[in-house]
Amino acid sequence: MKYIVGARGSQLSLAQTNWVISELKKVNPGSEYEIKSITTKGDTDSRPLFTINQKGIFEKEVDRAVSQKEVDFAVHSLKDVPSELDESLVIACIPKREAVNDVFISSDGSSLENIKKGAVIGTSSLRRAVQVSRKRPDVTVKPIRGNIETRIKKTSGExxxxxxxxxxxxxxxxxxxxFSPLPIxxxxxxxxxxxxxxxxxxDDTNTISMLKKIEDSDSRLEIEAERALSNYVDSGCRFPLGAYAKSSGTEMTLTVTAFSVDGKQSLHVTKTGSKNDPASLGKNVGEELRKKGVNDLALNWREKVEEWNTT
Ligand SMILES: NCc1[nH]cc(CCC(=O)O)c1CC(=O)O
Structure with a gap:
């Protein structure tokens, strides 16, 4: 059986798609895969992703090819997939998750702790911008454009x-x-x-069961908790929220952090619940965040995003 696989034209998307194909081949002997790359606005536009209003618009372009049967399935970075998919579509498979943490890459090998005062740190994510400023109020954080390779090259520029x-x-x-890993x-x-x-x-049950063979159930449950929480708080791209679920035995712990626009205030909630009910865990953590006033923290984020975009 031959499958046509949809991917974005970016190098990350192609690398991820090739990895998925090699995993699928191991468990589906004789199956064949052909990548059809779908060049989206996101691959031709070098603005940081959050500057575009709608989360996941590039992924949606690829998903449209799945709905319209131009391809059989599509491979995405999960964090870029919008919470609501078209009703004809489903997240059929979540393979084992990679490292969840962020990393710090510097031209001279310095870490975030010891980099010189006044250093200029680039990120395309406002969440990371706030997190960096909280750790090192004496550095300057600036938006950085381009794909991952381009951004890495920019650390050796001026x-x-x-x-x-x-x-x-x-x-x-x-x-x-x-690189040095940043603590979660x-x-x-x-x-x-x-x-x-x-x-x-x-409705494509054959393709779904072929894909399910590389599903990792713990990764699926962890992601369901994280997404249930972010749906509850409606974080989208406009309100940076950090969330991380980790299962252990029959339990799962979900940890969430939200920040005020100036980075001075933060809210932190950690709860442990049954691994098999990630939706309730996500909702419980969301309710606790609301009780603690997360909506007040969300207040001035829109203005901050505009300011960041025009920097
Ligand atoms: N929003 C861009 C994006 N989407 C997925 C990844 C990396 C892979 C991942 O987090 O799964 C990145 C780059 C980054 O955040 O540095």
Whole structure:
């Protein structure tokens, strides 16, 4: 059986898709796969992702090809997949999640702790910008454009001394670069970071069962908790929220951090619940965040995003 696989034209998307194909081949002997790359606005537009209003618009372009049967399934970075899929589609498979943490990459090998005062740190994510400023109020954080390789190259240019990226992207691309992992406590990752989502048509049961063979059930449950929480708080792209679920035995712990726009205030909630009820765990953590006043923290984020975009 031959499957046509939809991917974005970016190098990360192609690397992820090739990894998925090699995993699928191991468990589906005789199956064949052909990548059809769908060049989206996101691959031709070098603005940081959050500057575009709608979360996941590029992924939606690829998903449309799945609905319209131009391809059989699509491979995405899960954190970029919008919470609501078209009703003809389903996240058919979540393979084992990669490292969830962010990393610090500097031109001279410095860490975030010891980089020189006044250093310029690049990130395309406002969540990371706030997290960096909270740790090092004496550095300057600036938006950085371009794909992962371009951003890494910019650390050896004049404009940036260091950057912050997701470790998962670097490992999947196989980029040979020195980095220091950032601790999850201070750099709570974006919900779904490090995971891959494979989207198929809901009625295509054959393709779904072929894909399910590489599903990792713990990764699926963790992501369901993180997404239940972010749906509850409606974080989208406009309100940076870090969320991280980790299962252990029959339980799962979900940890969430939200920040005020100036980075001075933060809210932190950790709860443990049954691993098999991630929706309730996500909702419980969301309710606790609301009680603690997360909506007040969300207040001035829109203005901050506009300001960041025009920097
Ligand atoms: N929003 C861009 C994006 N989408 C997925 C990854 C990396 C892989 C992942 O987190 O799963 C990245 C780059 C980054 O955040 O540094």
């Amino acid at each position: 404009n940036f001394d260091a950057i912050v990226l997701a470790q998962a992207g670097i490992s999947r691309l196989g980029v040979d670069v020195k 406590n201070d750099f709570s990752p974006s919900p779904g970071q490090g995971a891959i989502a494979i989207v198929a048509r809901s």
